[in-house]
Amino acid sequence: METLKNLEIGKSAVISKVGGTGALRQHFLDMGMIPGVKVTMMKHAPMGDPLEIRVFNYELTLRKDEAAKIEIGYKEKLSDSNADFSDSTAEKETSTASNDLLTSHPGLGEDGKYHEKETETPLPDSTILTYALVGNQNCGKTTLFNQLTGSNQHVGNFPGVTIDRKDGVIIGHPKTLVTDLPGIYSMSPFTSEEIVSRNFVLKEKPKAILNILDASAIERSLYLTMQLLELDIPMVIALNMMDELTGNGGSININEMENLLGVPVVPISALKNEGVDELVQHAIHIAHFQEKPVPQDFCSKDEAGGAVHRAIHAVIHLIQDHAERAEIPIRFAASKIIEGDKIILNMLDLDFNEIEMLEHIVVQMEKESGLDRSAAIAKMRYSFINKICGKTVKKPHESKEHLRSEKIDKILTGKWTAIPAFILIMTTVFLLTFNVLGAFLQGLLENGIDFVTNLAA
Structure with a gap:
């Protein structure tokens, strides 16, 4: 049986079997490497390892020895590989995503589906509302944490491990405490960071979860969200980088997503501080009233x-x-x-x-x-x-930045051009450091020292 390791660049295949054992195999599955899923080989690193593949509309990097554990069924041309997992394993849906991202959606205490489980009595006003800020790596979690807390934060270590722990108070809400957890892709521990994040949510029992998603990689981000929903802890979802999504012609129907997930969903741009105030209002509300997610049946009908x-x-x-x-x-x-x-x-x-x-x-x-x-x-x-x-x-079209990056990568990470490009860049840096800029700065420093020496004398 052929493996993913041998799939040619630009070709697609369907996964037939996922090998490996223990946490590694579970990590493959959590990242979308499931039997029946179509994958496309995008490119190889200059030395041939690692490999970049495309699955569920996002790119994933694997080492060659990891790719050798994944068996594939058949190949087809890249242009014919746009069918996805839903073609054969999920109910086919017609997209009803609104083109207007900023349509109004249920606010605090309104008749949104997620308000059905509101408790009869809210938490006492003196209660410290603790939050776990959870999300994938590189989804803007730290940027959002800084927007929420400003300078009201401190850094330490999680008990027993040397992994940074950042806690902070939400600006204007002294009875709150947000903990920025390490970025994780699922609640199945594969790394020490994932173990820390899962243990915190299960054992520390925060009053609510702030789940931040990358709107441009929604399929990958929602996998963690589904596991968090099973924890039955009040939760609000922050759809980050919405400005990038809409700027490239994409959109998300926020109202419908709230109904399907059973929790509040707030579109934000953490970098531009857009939507963060609304996110805070929802976070305070669900934690104070302990509004838990509406139970969902995730199973398809096949x-x-x-x-x-x-x-x-x-x-x-x-x-x-x-x-x-x-x-x-x-x-x-x-x-x-x-x-x-x-x-x-x-x-x-x-x-x-x-x-x-x-x-x-x-x-x-x-x-x-x-x-x-x-x-x-x-x-x-x-x-x-x-x-x-x-x-x-509604999926966005490919951004100009991504297209430009791909063109640059063809040279800087190309099979035959990467090593010459590396040598050229390092030679340029060396010459600038020790000849042009370096010599100038060295002379400037010497003159400065002479001036201070004479002044002191």
Whole structure:
């Protein structure tokens, strides 16, 4: 069987099997490398490793030895590879995304779907409203944190690890505390940063979650969002970089996305400080009134989705009392132990008979869905993401900046031009440093020292 490692540049293929073990394999699945998904080989690094592939409308970089673990079925020309995962595994949706990004959407206390679970009594006014700021890497999380807190922040380390922890008070709201967590792609720990972020959300129990998404890579960002929704913690979604999306002809129907996800969604541009005030209002409101996400059924109606749906609900009934004792959200716990998350399984402390029954449920699900346990859950999530995007997102055209970057990359990272370009750049830097600019600055410094020496004498 041919592997992704050998896929030619400009060609596409469908993933037939995902190899690897443990956290690495789970990481592949969380990033969208699922059986049945179409991938395109975009380019190789100058020395041939790593490789850049395109999956779910975003680019992903893999090492060659990682790509060798992913088997592919068939190839086709790049021009014919624009079909996506939803063609065969999710319900086909007709996009109803509004061209007007700034249409009004449910505000505080209005009849938005996500207000159905508002508690009867709000938290006392003296309560410190704690927030976890969660999002993928490079989605603008730190920029938003700085806009929210200004100078009202301090930096330390998470207990037991040397990973930076930033806490800050929202400007104008002294009874708040926001913790900027390390960037993560899923709640399945693969790196130490992901372990820290998951443990903080599960054990520190913040009053609410601020989930920041990159609007230009919505499919990738929503995977983490779906896992956060299962935690049943009040949450508001910040769609960042909306100015870039709309500037390139894209749009998102905010109202419809709120209805489908069951939580408030606020379009923002953290860099320009646009929409941040509205985000703060929603964040204060949902935390104070403890408005939890409206429960969603993420499973599609096809045969595989039905199998996952039945398995999740069977596991929920099996582990409900254990999850309550361990203080783990029941839906999150069910999904994770079906995936095979041993950390969550140990926390539930199931007896032998319950573990045996759990394995029978998983085996039956695998038989009906035709996928292994981890792939079935990942496919369920991406199917729901495709449904959301099909109904709410109008994709932007390729930006001028990206096109310009691609043209530059063809020279700077080209197979035959990269090494000469590197040598030319480094030679230029060397000459400027030690000949032209360096000699001038050296002379300037010497004259300055002579002047100060004479002055002191």
